[in-house]
Amino acid sequence: xxxxxxxxxxxxxxxxxxxxxxxxITEILGYTGFDFIWIDTEHTSIGYEDLLQHLNSVRLSGTPxxxxxxxADRNHVKRVLEMGPDGIIFPMINTVEEAEAAMRSxxxxxxxxxxFGPLGAVQYGRREIGDYIQNIDNELCRFIQIxxxxxxxxxxxxxxxxxxxxYIFGPCDLSGSIGELNNVFGKRNVNLMxxxxxxxxxAHKCIGxxxxxxxxxxxxxxxxxxxxxxxxxxxxxxxxxxxxxxxATLRRIQNRKEVAHSAAIA
Numbered sequence: 001x002x003x004x005x006x007x008x009x010x011x012x013x014x015x016x017x018x019x020x021x022x023x024x025i026t027e028i029l030g031y032t033g034f035d036f037i038w039i040d041t042e043h044t045s046i047g048y049e050d051l052l053q054h055l056n057s058v059r060l061s062g063t064p065x066x067x068x069x070x071x072a073d074r075n076h077v078k079r080v081l082e083m084g085p086d087g088i089i090f091p092m093i094n095t096v097e098e099a100e101a102a103m104r105s106x107x108x109x110x111x112x113x114x115x116f117g118p119l120g121a122v123q124y125g126r127r128e129i130g131d132y133i134q135n136i137d138n139e140l141c142r143f144i145q146i147x148x149x150x151x152x153x154x155x156x157x158x159x160x161x162x163x164x165x166x167y168i169f170g171p172c173d174l175s176g177s178i179g180e181l182n183n184v185f186g187k188r189n190v191n192l193m194x195x196x197x198x199x200x201x202x203a204h205k206c207i208g209x210x211x212x213x214x215x216x217x218x219x220x221x222x223x224x225x226x227x228x229x230x231x232x233x234x235x236x237x238x239x240x241x242x243x244x245x246x247x248a249t250l251r252r253i254q255n256r257k258e259v260a261h262s263a264a265i266a
Contacts, residue, residue, distance in 0.1 A: 002064075002139070003035070003036055003064040003066075003086050003087065003141055004086075004087075004138070004139055004140070004141050004165070006035070007087075007141050007165050007166050007206045007229070008165060008206070010204065010205070010206050010207075010228050011228065012223075012228050012229075013035040013036065013208075013228065013229040013230070014034055014035055014229075014230055014231075014232065015034050015035055015036040015037060015038050015066075015229070015230070015231045015232075016029055016032075016034050016037060016038065016231065016232060016233045016234070016235075017037075017038045017039075017040055017210070017212070017231060017233065017234040017235065018037060018038065018039045018040060018046075018054060018234075018235055019040050019043070019044045019046075019234050019235055019236055020044075020235050020236055021044075021045060021046055021050045023050070023053035023054050023056065023057040024057070025235050026039070026053075026054045026057040026058055026061075026065075026235075027057040027058075027060055027061050029061075029063075029235060030057060030058050030060070030061025030062070030063040030065075031061050031063075034063060035063075035064070036063065036064045036065070036066055036086070036087070036231075037058050037063050037064070037065050037066070038066055038068065038089070038210065038231045039051065039054045039055070039058075039065055039066070039067045039068070039085075040068045041067060041068060041069060041070045041080075042068050042069065042070045042091050048079060051067065051080065051083060052083050052120065055067075055083050055084060055085055055120070059084075064086035064087065065085050065086055065087075066085060066086055066087030066088065066089060066141060066143070067080055067085045067087070067088055067089065068088075068089040068091060068145075069088060069089065069090060069091070072090050072091075072092075072093070072098065072101060072102050072105065073105075074101075074104075074105035074113055074114070074115075075115075077102075077105040077106055077114070078105070078114055078115050078117075081106055081114065081118075081121060081140075082117060082118050082119045082120060082121055083119070083120045083121065084118075084120040084121035084122075084123075085140075086139075086140070086141060087140065087141030087142070087143060087165075088106055088140065088141070088142060088143065089143040089144075089145060089168060090102040090142075090143065090144045090145065091145045091147065091170065092145060092147050092148070092170075092173070093144040093145060093146070093147075093151060093158070094147075094148050094150045094151045094154065095150070095151075095154050095158075096154060096157045096158055096161070099144055099158045099161050099164060100161060102142075102144060103142060103161060103163040103164060106140065106142060107137055107163065108133060108136075108137075111137065111163070118132060121136070137163075141165050141166065142163055142164055142165050142166075143164070143165060143166045143167070143168050143208065144158075144164055144166075144167060144168070145167075145168045145169070145170045145210075146167055146168065146169050146170065146174065146196055147169070147170035147173035147174050147177070148173065148174060148177035149174070149177045149178050149192055150177065152174075152192050152193075152195060152196050155167075155196055155199055155200075156199060159199060159200065159203045159205060164205075165205075165206060166205065166206035166207070166208055166229060167196070167200055167205055167206070167207055167208065168207075168208035168209060168210055168229070168231075169193055169196070169207075169208065169209045169210070169227070170210060171184045171189065171193065171209060171211070172184055174189055174192060174193070175189040178192070185221070190225075193225060194225070197225060197226040197227070201226060206228060206229055207226060207227050207228055207229065208227060208228070208229035208230070208231065209222050209227045209229070209230055209231065210231045211230070211231065211232050212232075212233065212234050212237060213232065213233075214232055214233045214237075219232060
């Protein structure tokens, strides 16, 4: 079953984030069994050439790759889509008009405004062009992020858009929109998310969240809230925490005899 089919079925999906530039990191994480790999170009230094290599790495590992674009600009979106990601994520979508523009930018006429010229998306000619044109709208996962109280207020109208496959909370930015930046689990912020979850569930939509945390209690919170698609953890944090744990282990082992010797002298 494809990622798109699983998203539309609102299955429970788990993924992780790529923020660093080197594609070998993506390949390694691609082999770990996540349902998808989230490649972030909004907050990172990942450029077009890096992104192409990241997408090649996820294809090699067999794990779907979804890309958070850095802006809802149709020319930028076009260049990302020509590389053939399995999904695209639009950050900071606040209004019906912004949601419609985002969806149009990733679909060909007459539904959208995407310019034609697929490259990696058709494996440089291996895939028949007509087949791609006919089927890509049913293959590409299209997500928007809910990251402001304005977006929540406009959600009853936004959710009527038939081309949005999933809605992903950006909980920290959402808290910032009510003047409580990083108070993710504050009462007002949680209530906003509960309001949005109720509406999205009624509309039978996939509900996601992006969190850097790997804390079981935090992840249980999101699962209990009703989020079915959880993106958790980041490549650089795995590396940092693993290194810190190993360093502490090494120090403990290296200091054993010194501690024993000092105790014997005392």
